[in-house]
Amino acid sequence: MNKIRCAVLGLGRLGYHHAKNMATQVQGAQLVSVIDPMPGRAEQVARELGVEKWSTDPNHAFEDPNIDAVIIVTPTSTHAEMIAKAAEHKKQVFVEKPLTQTLEEAEYIIKIIKENGIICQVGFMRRFDPAYAEAKRRIDAGDIGKPIYFKGITRDAGSPPAEFIKHSGGIFLDCSIHDYDIARYLMGAEITSVSAHGRILKNPFMEEFNDVDQGLTYVQFDSGAAGDIEASRNALYGHDIRTEIIGTEGSLFIGTLRNQNVTLLSTQGSTYEIVPDFQTRFKDAYVLELVHFIECVQNKVQPAVTEVDAKINMEIALRATESFLSGKTLNVEKVQV
Numbered sequence: 001m002n003k004i005r006c007a008v009l010g011l012g013r014l015g016y017h018h019a020k021n022m023a024t025q026v027q028g029a030q031l032v033s034v035i036d037p038m039p040g041r042a043e044q045v046a047r048e049l050g051v052e053k054w055s056t057d058p059n060h061a062f063e064d065p066n067i068d069a070v071i072i073v074t075p076t077s078t079h080a081e082m083i084a085k086a087a088e089h090k091k092q093v094f095v096e097k098p099l100t101q102t103l104e105e106a107e108y109i110i111k112i113i114k115e116n117g118i119i120c121q122v123g124f125m126r127r128f129d130p131a132y133a134e135a136k137r138r139i140d141a142g143d144i145g146k147p148i149y150f151k152g153i154t155r156d157a158g159s160p161p162a163e164f165i166k167h168s169g170g171i172f173l174d175c176s177i178h179d180y181d182i183a184r185y186l187m188g189a190e191i192t193s194v195s196a197h198g199r200i201l202k203n204p205f206m207e208e209f210n211d212v213d214q215g216l217t218y219v220q221f222d223s224g225a226a227g228d229i230e231a232s233r234n235a236l237y238g239h240d241i242r243t244e245i246i247g248t249e250g251s252l253f254i255g256t257l258r259n260q261n262v263t264l265l266s267t268q269g270s271t272y273e274i275v276p277d278f279q280t281r282f283k284d285a286y287v288l289e290l291v292h293f294i295e296c297v298q299n300k301v302q303p304a305v306t307e308v309d310a311k312i313n314m315e316i317a318l319r320a321t322e323s324f325l326s327g328k329t330l331n332v333e334k335v336q337v
Ligand SMILES: NC(=O)c1ccc[n+]([C@@H]2O[C@H](COP(=O)([O-])OP(=O)(O)OC[C@H]3O[C@@H](n4cnc5c(N)ncnc54)[C@H](O)[C@@H]3O)[C@@H](O)[C@H]2O)c1
Pocket: 009, 010, 011, 012, 013, 014, 015, 035, 036, 037, 038, 041, 058, 073, 074, 075, 076, 078, 096, 097, 098, 123, 124, 125, 164, 174, 278
């Protein structure tokens, strides 16, 4: 089968990681171009990964007839414009979460994707993580009975820089959205209401962006289940992602703080290495989601997580933001697509 010729747009914290995976781990893909407006960045990454073309201008990728697909890892505030241009040039799209920043943008994007007949996969990589995939298999096999409670913990090892926070859409859209997605997926149910709370505990600079570094969303599902989702930028000890699903017949605990299954015992006590960052925790998932995307492009089939799922996740996240700002519990409308 022909290799899918790809460009990676945005070579920051995650884009560099995706570019490296594309160049070295994804069999069906050929990374032919890397783009970043920061002077020297694209050339540096291209030379390191042996990529043929680099540029500071994303239009070079959109207008290049030799590129089949673009991997969009630019700041969230740019996603809508990037996807629209990619679709107009009939490039297949993999875009990082969240899809866009507003529902109006998401609706426009969904329309333009449909009109141009392209595939769009959105970066909800937890669905591809081996531990979450196993949990899904167990739930579907009936091992815990009916899922009745979801508990999500997502703690970052410190805040991203102010420039990232400014373009991120806030903690519920940027961070909790991973839990809203995996909750819907694992619980097999839709979220119908949110009550969100938040506070700045360690990062006063966030006030300027109307954001917080600690958030909590209480959610209810159309199945009658409920849940709570914590998001934090304050876990200086590491990247802490844990999920619990309580079922009528059993429970599932997903995730661990341990980076390796080794404990050091000494006169100081016992210690083990903690997962340091998202790139380490989701190392396999970031490869598997790109492999899936390339297979979908090659076989002309819809990916497991599309722009439609991404819009539902956005609706929940934006209602959570509204709930936090207004202090009210809010219903989540059934998303029209
Ligand atoms: N799935 C996940 O686990 C996960 C984790 C981190 C970030 N993300 C998402 O990935 C996206 C990028 O996040 P990040 O942490 O890598 O950000 P970042 O700020 O580290 O990097 C963004 C990069 O994009 C470049 N850029 C800015 N405008 C551009 C443009 N018009 N064209 C091309 N490049 C441009 C910047 O120069 C920078 O190098 C965000 O949407 C974020 O929500 C997802």
